[in-house]
Amino acid sequence: MNPLKTLSDFGQAAWLDFLARSFIEKGDLKRLVDQDDLRGVTSNPAIFEKAIADTDEYDAAVGSFLAGDDASVSTLYDHLSMQDIRRAADVLRPVYDSTNGADGYVSLEVSPYLANDTDGTIAEARRFWAEVDRPNLMVKVPATDAGVPAIRTLISEGININVTLLFSQTAYEQVAIAYIDGLRERLRGGGDISRIASVASFFISRIDVAVDKLLEAKMAAAPADAERIGALRGKVAIANGKQAYQRYKRLFGAGFDDLRAAGARPQRLLWASTGTKNKAYSDVLYIDELIGPDTVNTMPPATMDAFRDHGRVGYTLEADVGEADAVMQAIADLGVDMEAVAHELVVDGVRLFADAADKLLGSVARKRLAALGDRVNAQSLLLPQNLADAVAGLAEDWRASGAIRRLWAGDASLWTNSGEDKWLGWLRVVEAEAGRVDELIKFQRDVAELEFADALLIGMGGSSLGPEVLAQTFGAPGRAARLHVIDSTDPEQIAAIESRINLKRTLFIVASKSGGTLEPNILKDYFYEKVAAALGRGEVGSRFVAITDPGSSMEEAAKAASFWRTFHGEPTIGGRYAVLSRFGLAPAAVTGMNLRMFLQNAQTMAWTCGPDAPPADNPGVQLGLMLGAAGRAGRDKVTLIASPAIRTFGAWAEQLIAESTGKQGKGLIPVDNEPAADLSAYGADRIFIYLRLRKASNLAQDEFVAALERAGHPVARIDIASPDRIIQEFFRFEIATAVAGSVIGINPFDQPDVEASKVRTRELSAAIEQTGALPAQQPTAQVGPFTLYADAAGAGAIAEAARSGGLAGALNAHFNRTVPGDYVALLAYLNRNEANADILQGARKALLETRRVATCLGFGPRFLHSTGQAYKGGPNTGVFLQITADHLADDLPVPGRKLSFGQVEAAQAAGDLAVLEERGRRFLRVHISGDIAGGLRQIAEAVR
Ligand SMILES: O=P(O)(O)OC[C@H]1O[C@](O)(CO)[C@@H](O)[C@@H]1O
Numbered sequence: 012m013n014p015l016k017t018l019s020d021f022g023q024a025a026w027l028d029f030l031a032r033s034f035i036e037k038g039d040l041k042r043l044v045d046q047d048d049l050r051g052v053t054s055n056p057a058i059f060e061k062a063i064a065d066t067d068e069y070d071a072a073v074g075s076f077l078a079g080d081d082a083s084v085s086t087l088y089d090h091l092s093m094q095d096i097r098r099a100a101d102v103l104r105p106v107y108d109s110t111n112g113a114d115g116y117v118s119l120e121v122s123p124y125l126a127n128d129t130d131g132t133i134a135e136a137r138r139f140w141a142e143v144d145r146p147n148l149m150v151k152v153p154a155t156d157a158g159v160p161a162i163r164t165l166i167s168e169g170i171n172i173n174v175t176l177l178f179s180q181t182a183y184e185q186v187a188i189a190y191i192d193g194l195r196e197r198l199r200g201g202g203d204i205s206r207i208a209s210v211a212s213f214f215i216s217r218i219d220v221a222v223d224k225l226l227e228a229k230m231a232a233a234p235a236d237a238e239r240i241g242a243l244r245g246k247v248a249i250a251n252g253k254q255a256y257q258r259y260k261r262l263f264g265a266g267f268d269d270l271r272a273a274g275a276r277p278q279r280l281l282w283a284s285t286g287t288k289n290k291a292y293s294d295v296l297y298i299d300e301l302i303g304p305d306t307v308n309t310m311p312p313a314t315m316d317a318f319r320d321h322g323r324v325g326y327t328l329e330a331d332v333g334e335a336d337a338v339m340q341a342i343a344d345l346g347v348d349m350e351a352v353a354h355e356l357v358v359d360g361v362r363l364f365a366d367a368a369d370k371l372l373g374s375v376a377r378k379r380l381a382a383l384g385d386r387v388n389a390q391s392l393l394l395p396q397n398l399a400d401a402v403a404g405l406a407e408d409w410r411a412s413g414a415i416r417r418l419w420a421g422d423a424s425l426w427t428n429s430g431e432d433k434w435l436g437w438l439r440v441v442e443a444e445a446g447r448v449d450e451l452i453k454f455q456r457d458v459a460e461l462e463f464a465d466a467l468l469i470g471m472g473g474s475s476l477g478p479e480v481l482a483q484t485f486g487a488p489g490r491a492a493r494l495h496v497i498d499s500t501d502p503e504q505i506a507a508i509e510s511r512i513n514l515k516r517t518l519f520i521v522a523s524k525s526g527g528t529l530e531p532n533i534l535k536d537y538f539y540e541k542v543a544a545a546l547g548r549g550e551v552g553s554r555f556v557a558i559t560d561p562g563s564s565m566e567e568a569a570k571a572a573s574f575w576r577t578f579h580g581e582p583t584i585g586g587r588y589a590v591l592s593r594f595g596l597a598p599a600a601v602t603g604m605n606l607r608m609f610l611q612n613a614q615t616m617a618w619t620c621g622p623d624a625p626p627a628d629n630p631g632v633q634l635g636l637m638l639g640a641a642g643r644a645g646r647d648k649v650t651l652i653a654s655p656a657i658r659t660f661g662a663w664a665e666q667l668i669a670e671s672t673g674k675q676g677k678g679l680i681p682v683d684n685e686p687a688a689d690l691s692a693y694g695a696d697r698i699f700i701y702l703r704l705r706k707a708s709n710l711a712q713d714e715f716v717a718a719l720e721r722a723g724h725p726v727a728r729i730d731i732a733s734p735d736r737i738i739q740e741f742f743r744f745e746i747a748t749a750v751a752g753s754v755i756g757i758n759p760f761d762q763p764d765v766e767a768s769k770v771r772t773r774e775l776s777a778a779i780e781q782t783g784a785l786p787a788q789q790p791t792a793q794v795g796p797f798t799l800y801a802d803a804a805g806a807g808a809i810a811e812a813a814r815s816g817g818l819a820g821a822l823n824a825h826f827n828r829t830v831p832g833d834y835v836a837l838l839a840y841l842n843r844n845e846a847n848a849d850i851l852q853g854a855r856k857a858l859l860e861t862r863r864v865a866t867c868l869g870f871g872p873r874f875l876h877s878t879g880q881a882y883k884g885g886p887n888t889g890v891f892l893q894i895t896a897d898h899l900a901d902d903l904p905v906p907g908r909k910l911s912f913g914q915v916e917a918a919q920a921a922g923d924l925a926v927l928e929e930r931g932r933r934f935l936r937v938h939i940s941g942d943i944a945g946g947l948r949q950i951a952e953a954v955r
């Protein structure tokens with residue numbers, strides 16, 4: 012006789028503690044039902060981990076699920092696990108029907124990450140119940156402090172519950188009461204309680220593992236008592252189970268009669284964890300000894316096979332109850348606190364299931380990426396061993412502490428606990444924008460109908476650098492407008508952009524989150540007046556749209572000036588994280604790009620970097636940990652190399668990285684678009700990110716990056732299949748920056764030092780408005796048309812060098828101050844045109860080759876809203892060359908102010924310098940009088 016089949020004669024149902032797709036598909040599960048009288052199935056995260064991770068059994072299902080649409084890692088996992096659960100439930104359905112709902116259940120466990128979250132547990136259980144949609148589903152909820160109230164609520168809603176991770180008598184009692192209370196609540200509400208089933212999964216073998224260890228320690232400590240103590244080994248788990256059963260009989264005795272009369276079933280005890288862990292014990296120990304009426308035993312396949320082969324059936328559960336009590340008394344006398352042991356086992360059990368879930372989700376994340384192929388930009392990191400080890404160590408810390416989930420949940424303690432949680436709107440903005448994209452699509456159509464030739468975006472930093480990437484990367488198909496960006500107060504640059512657009516056929520987009528930023532306000536006034544002159548006051552407003560946060564002064568101004576539209580930003584997103592909100596989407600609409608595709612792309616990366624993708628398989632987190640670890644180790648020059656067609660992405664990333672991390676003397680210094688030099692020019696303070704556009708890659712860049720790798724420099728490669736996929740990088744870099752900020756230990760969402768220079772600029776502008784000029788400053792030296800101003804520490808040597816060696820001498824003395832690990836930044840308050848950029852890039856290359864330090868280039872005031880933060884607030888390793896010039900002939904007035912744009916630019920440069928000085932930075936300002944282009948060339952020559 013098959014002992015398995017005989018169990019039911021003794022009132023016990025045999026369930027299987029295992030599930031896997033092939034097991035169902037090949038008919039193995041059905042065979043157990045038919046041949047062994049199997050009556051149920053249990054699963055847990057560890058079981059699904061074994062089933063899914065490291066097998067290809069699920070690959071086809073992953074592929075077909077993702078063929079039409081993308082999905083998050085947990086949505087994909089839910090799909091796979093629920094498919095299995097539904098199929099298993101269907102196999103067990105005849106048992107459920109024939110036993111009138113007494114048996115035939117299949118259990119699916121809520122996420123172990125929710126073990127301490129009552130509301131989260133309730134929500135997930137409800138979702139499972141609705142989505143699995145089978146009456147013979149049992150949702151597994153742990154018997155934690157947070158789980159118990161969830162059990163009561165879920166039972167009251169008619170959801171079958173398998174209570175898991177039960178070890179202690181008191182926890183068991185609470186669970187049984189929660190079940191009974193839940194039934195009563197349902198009954199009071201007029202619900203049916205006759206179709207509710209629940210089991211209390213009392214874990215067995217894990218108790219022996221834990222207690223045996225304690226007993227062995229006691230044996231070692233008291234050799235004289237070793238034999239007596241040793242005799243208790245392998246007995247406690249069963250004794251504990253037997254006591255639980257006595258408690259069950261009390262709990263579901265006469266006191267349950269009213270509910271029984273109303274159709275309720277008692278909550279059966281289910282013996283779980285019944286696979287023998289200690290090979291010295293019988294492999295059927297935890298089956299043989301726990302057989303009794305109205306119980307379940309869920310067995311792993313090997314235990315089931317063993318029991319079928321040599322199990323012994325009898326009413327063992329109530330045999331020797333006195334002895335069980337004696338065993339429990341004996342261990343209590345020995346000082347073993349069973350409640351404490353049980354508590355530790357629950358904590359441990361949650362952790363083990365969470366570990367399994369991490370492995371499982373990591374494997375699903377990898378399968379997802381493999382199935383998506385080119386639809387998601389691939390990332391690979393090639394790191395020197397010490398950095399690779401640091402990243403792996405951080406990834407393990409992040410995994411074990413659930414840090415990526417905490418990040419997504421807005422836990423400010425990941426950073427500095429100073430309100431970072433208020434700035435995380437960017438994490439979910441893609442979803443929100445997708446929900447209201449129709450409004451933007453309509454705007455896109457309206458813009459097309461109006462046949463604008465150009466669109467000019469006016470904004471600074473986060474409000475302009477993202478749109479600039481879109482303008483560069485996406486052409487303007489059909490009737491869409493060509494997007495230009497102005498983010499400067501330089502009069503020459505303003506005049507240049509004005510000459511490129513047709514004022515009568517241009518749409519102006521004024522973008523400022525705060526609404527109070529100086530540059531967009533005065534540029535808006537300037538162009539507003541120009542258009543008014545060209546079209547008449549009645550019409551000018553219709554050519555302007557604003558993007559600003561609700562209630563800002565810009566919104567007011569837009570209303571007063573009868574702007575065509577105002578789009579709202581999301582106040583929980585800072586400027587540099589705003590590109591996937593309306594700050595990027597509205598300009599994208601104007602270029603005619605496909606907005607749904609824009610959002611889909613962004614969503615794909617958001618899912619790839621989601622809370623459910625464990626750190627080791629989460630590319631955004633990996634990149635962030637790499638940046639953070641590198642920054643901590645002094646490899647803080649993040650050198651961005653991008654294929655020419657997507658080059659402007661570097662300027663966007665520069666702002667994100669510098670403004671987010673560069674503060675309190677810490678942080679990363681992004682180095683964008685640096686001319687390539689001989690490998691010997693690159694120090695051990697570098698880390699490289701290569702954004703390679705596959706369809707338009709550049710051989711020279713490929714070779715350069717390969718050489719860097721061969722030389723042992725850390726390189727992150729990002730492979731972008733087509734230009735539209737650049738959208739994905741916005742999200743990857745945002746999450747990476749937030750993660751790096753956590754590792755570095757700063758608040759990545761503020762910009763305290765930018766504010767400081769804004770204050771200085773305001774003071775200086777006010778002085779100009781009062782007196783007509785900037786307060787005079789004492790120059791360090793005068794060399795021909797160049798006036799030099801240096802920081803106090805450097806002034807003496809620079810003045811001396813200027814006297815003997817002219818401009819070249821002064822520059823040489825200034826740059827002689829660089830030491831390895833420093834960087835040089837050229838800060839030019841000039842027209843950012845190709846000619847000037849070329850000259851400065853030449854100077855940069857010369858400095859890189861001669862000084863062998865990282866080199867940066869920023870045009871003012873644009874860089875003030877970007878790298879300016881790190882230059883002032885980051886590590887004091889910068890050596891700055893500020894270049895300014897007179898704008899006499901070409902200056903432009905600022906409407907309504909006693910200021911010109913040239914004066915604003917000068918005030919900005921002076922404000923910038925004042926803060927650099929305040930922060931003890933090394934700087935030299937070279938002011939060009941007269942011919943700007945000629946002067947600039949001379950400066951570039953002089954640094955060689
Ligand atoms: O969009 P706003 O508020 O005009 O700000 C522009 C830029 O100025 C800063 O606030 C500071 O430079 C940036 O963070 C921001 O992107």
Ligand SMILES: O=C[C@H](O)[C@H](O)COP(=O)(O)O
Pocket residue numbers: 028053054055057175212214216217283284285286309
């Ligand atoms: O419900 C089933 C339990 O999750 C399972 O029995 C635990 O068994 P283990 O202790 O062998 O992991």
